Amino acid sequence: MSDLTALLRERGLRSTPHRRAVLYALAERPHVTANEVASAVARTASGPGAVTELSRQGLYNVLEDLRRVGLVRSIEPAGSPALFELQAGDNHHHAICRSCGAVQDVPCSIGAAPCLDAPSVGGFVPDEAEIVFWGRCAACATSL
Amino acid sequence: MSDLTALLRERGLRSTPHRRAVLYALAERPHVTANEVASAVARTASGPGAVTELSRQGLYNVLEDLRRVGLVRSIEPAGSPALFELQAGDNHHHAICRSCGAVQDVPCSIGAAPCLDAPSVGGFVPDEAEIVFWGRCAACATSL
DNA sequence: CTCATAGTTAGACCGAGTCAAGTGTGGGGG
DNA sequence: CCCCCACACTTGACTCGGTCTAACTATGAG
Ligand SMILES: [Mn+2]
Ligand SMILES: [Mn+2]
Ligand SMILES: [Zn+2]
Ligand SMILES: [Zn+2]
Numbered sequence: 001m002s003d004l005t006a007l008l009r010e011r012g013l014r015s016t017p018h019r020r021a022v023l024y025a026l027a028e029r030p031h032v033t034a035n036e037v038a039s040a041v042a043r044t045a046s047g048p049g050a051v052t053e054l055s056r057q058g059l060y061n062v063l064e065d066l067r068r069v070g071l072v073r074s075i076e077p078a079g080s081p082a083l084f085e086l087q088a089g090d091n092h093h094h095a096i097c098r099s100c101g102a103v104q105d106v107p108c109s110i111g112a113a114p115c116l117d118a119p120s121v122g123g124f125v126p127d128e129a130e131i132v133f134w135g136r137c138a139a140c141a142t143s144l
Numbered sequence: 145m146s147d148l149t150a151l152l153r154e155r156g157l158r159s160t161p162h163r164r165a166v167l168y169a170l171a172e173r174p175h176v177t178a179n180e181v182a183s184a185v186a187r188t189a190s191g192p193g194a195v196t197e198l199s200r201q202g203l204y205n206v207l208e209d210l211r212r213v214g215l216v217r218s219i220e221p222a223g224s225p226a227l228f229e230l231q232a233g234d235n236h237h238h239a240i241c242r243s244c245g246a247v248q249d250v251p252c253s254i255g256a257a258p259c260l261d262a263p264s265v266g267g268f269v270p271d272e273a274e275i276v277f278w279g280r281c282a283a284c285a286t287s288l
Numbered sequence: 289c290t291c292a293t294a295g296t297t298a299g300a301c302c303g304a305g306t307c308a309a310g311t312g313t314g315g316g317g318g
Numbered sequence: 319c320c321c322c323c324a325c326a327c328t329t330g331a332c333t334c335g336g337t338c339t340a341a342c343t344a345t346g347a348g
Contacts, residue, residue: 014313014314014315015315016313016314034304034305035303035304056304056305057306057307081303081305
C-alpha cells in the first residue's frame, strides 16, 4: 500500500484512499471501463484497506489526475467506452476481438513513441502512432 | 447524379434522394460528423437536386446501410464523435492534429488489410490494423 | 390494383462523460 | 501537535452522440 503512496507523492499528487484504490484496481485488471473501476473500488470498501465509495465525478477526477501525471493511460476503441490501464511506459498497442471485445496487449517492436514513422504528409508532425489490431481472439476464432 | 444511382443499385440498395444526397455530401468533404452530413443534406434541400430534410434516425439508417454495403467507412477517434467518409477501398490511415482536430488521410504503404503483420500473440487472428497518427498539423506545428 | 417490403419519421430513451457549486480533508507551516 | 487551506471529493443537473420503438408512407413486383 505505501508503495502506492510513494508513487503518488513522486508525481506530486496527494496520497488519498481513493487514488490508491484506483491504482490498485488497475494493477489487478487492465483495460477496464470507468464503471468497472468503480465496482472494484467499491469492493475495496470492505476489508482492511477500507475506502468509502467514490462518486462518479470523483472517479473521473482521479482517473484524469493519474493520467496527467503519467500513471494511467486510456484507449477509446470504436464502439466501446474508454478503457483504462496503468501506464507502463512501453508504448504498447492493442488487439481487440470483434466478437467478444477482449483486449490484448501487443508489445511494440520499437518501444518508444512514435513507433511508426510518420508518412511525410503535408508537414504533419506526429508524436504517437496508435495501432489497434481488429480481428478474432484465439477462443472466438476457433469457435467460429 | 445518376452515377450515384448506379452505384447504389450495384450494391443492392434502392436509389433514394437521401442516400444520393449523403453520398454527394461525403464526396465533397471527407471525415465529417453525422451532424455535418445532416447540415450538408439539408443544404441540398434548395437547388435542383432538391431533397426533403432527413430525420436523425433516417440519417443513421442511411449511413449504416451505406456502410454495410461498403460504400461508406467511419472512424471514431478518441474524444470525437464518429467521422464518416466514402470507402475508397484503399485501407488508408489517418493523422489527427491534437490541437485543431484536423484529420488527414495517410496512404497505407501496403494497401490491403491487415497492412501490419499480426502480432503472434496468443492465437489472435487480425483482419485489420487501424493506425492513427497523433500530433500537430502543419499549421498548428508552426504557430506553436 | 394490391400488398409486402423498404424507407422515413417523431419522440422517448440511454450510456458515458462533463459542469458547477458546495463540502470535506491531507498534510505542511506555525 | 494542531490548525488551516489548497486540494480532494460529493451532488445533481446537464450535454452529447447515438439507439429503440412504433407508427406511417412510398415503391414496385405480380
Ligand atoms: Mn494495454
Ligand atoms: Mn480518410
Ligand atoms: Zn473473442
Ligand atoms: Zn492543427
